[in-house]
Amino acid sequence: MAPEKPSDFIREIITGDLETNKYEGRVHTRFPPEPNGYLHIGHAKSICLNFGIAGEFGGLCNLRFDDTNPTKEEVEYVESIKEDVRWLGFDWGDRLFYASDYFAQLYRFAVELIQKGKAYVCDLTADQIREYRGTLTTPGKESPYRNRPVEENLDLFARMKAGEFPDGSRTLRAKVDMASGNINMRDPVMYRILHAEHHRTGDQWCIYPMYDWAHGQCDSIECITHSICTLEFEDHRPLYDWFLDELRAYHPRQIEFARLNLSHTVLSKRKLIQLVREGHVRGWDDPRMPTISGFRRRGYTPEAIRNFCDRIGVAKRDSVVDIALLEHCLREDLNRRAPRVMAVLRPLRVIIDNYPEGVVEELEATNNPEDPGMGTRKVPFSRVLYIEREDFRETPPKEFYRLAPGREVRLRYAYFITCTGAVRDEKTGEVVELRCTYDPATRGGDSPDGRKVKATLHWVSAPHALQAEVRLYDHLFVKEDPGAMGEGEDFKSSLNPKSIETLTSCFVEPGLKAAAAGSRHQFERQGYFCVDPDSSGETLVFNRTVTLRDTWAKIEKAQKR
């Protein structure tokens, strides 16, 4: 139950650094998102790692927005990211930073490199730069502007900053090594001209630093001890070291780990933004999305997500974590805390023929068998009820031990009932109503004669039930790894057409009338559900967060095969 203290190669490295007193005993990490989209579960892994490590080692973790590309970044994203990190349960204190806070400093650093002859203004077009860069197997060619005099570089760079040149006309490049096997070292662009409005600095700048130029210096400025990032930045590390060496600046230690992949979904901002923009989902917080806001709306708890992040571990090999593990963590948490309630999703009317008309009984029900402290409640019982349509079969298959003609079952917390007949619709032949009798001696659900029944059904009293809309969700993608596609195939081709099913005539216990948006309940025998923000006093709307484990469904599936 309680997750052991996670340990991994990163924490081992940090422990080692502490032992050798490499950073005067400090541990200072940071979570550096680009505000160009909403955070997803992969970011949660990074957040839990960075903030978690800081917490465990008595250190600090900064929140820093990598806002170096004004054409893609927006305040809406900044706000959502702050909300999501907070919701996950982490606190950056007074250490909220932006790469844009350091634009002036970065500019001075660039001038310093120019003066050292380590950076130059290049007039090559983007296409030319690509040509000159060479390929994976052939070295690049040096730019004809590579050996411009320092004074000319200084003048041109100042005029780039002053806005004298159009977008794309020139860049500032680091003078490293065009023949390096590491393409990142082939005179990378440090600044590009972009006459774009920045969400924080407005029109103050028209040259913007590239990530590779900004990132290492930002970490250095903030005196980060351990710069934890994903694998693809492993071969950028030599460049970051080169910059810091040339600037004689403080070096954080960069450690790379494998990003999270989750089965049956995609975790790439490019793909997620596509799902949102093309309307395949209803927004970033669509409960089917693997975004933090999507999970929140779906009814996930921060505890479940954090526990999941602890359990998946941290390593350097690519992997795809089964979404079943996330769902397991969720159920484990919700099982402990979610109050139980009865709700009928696909109603079938039941008349108890021998129960007096007009009588209403209040029966006592347990709120959470896992936690007696959560008490009990009263649920109304009467002659006309709804039960789940799938809990009745006219000709029950093998191992189906719910209701069928002539069979006796228990209504949870109520009575034993026996089915005496099914009423059909004359035209369609569909069963529309069940006639049953009850045994008054079994009130509360116990039989004084010790008689057993094989099944216990959930139910609601028809005259007291509240109507509700319930949205059932399934995996967004049918394929386990939608990202792995063949030639010319689109990841959206494996979108699950049944990822959402909306049921509008569901009935829930009257006690749910005032349920607050976001509140979570277990609908007994079915799953965990939470109140969607679309819910109003008029219509209750629930999202199915996750189903309960369903043994019968498995048996039935096996029987069909």
Added chain:
RNA sequence: UGGGGAGUCGUCCAAUGGCAGGACGGCAGACUCUGGAUCUGCUUAUAGGGGUUCGAAUCCUCUCUCCCCAGCCA
């Protein structure tokens, strides 16, 4: 075919020269007023070859496979 990484149960993570272990999943059973929860048991793995060693997942060596890099994205 340059450079950088990675290969352990179906999946994820351990084992840091000394009995390959845990979790999830799956299967079987016990229990149960949720076919839930809980409990018990079972299942299956060191990419391949050679070498060092009393002993190798771990060290050496060759091979194979997979991932990342040729944005004025991050």
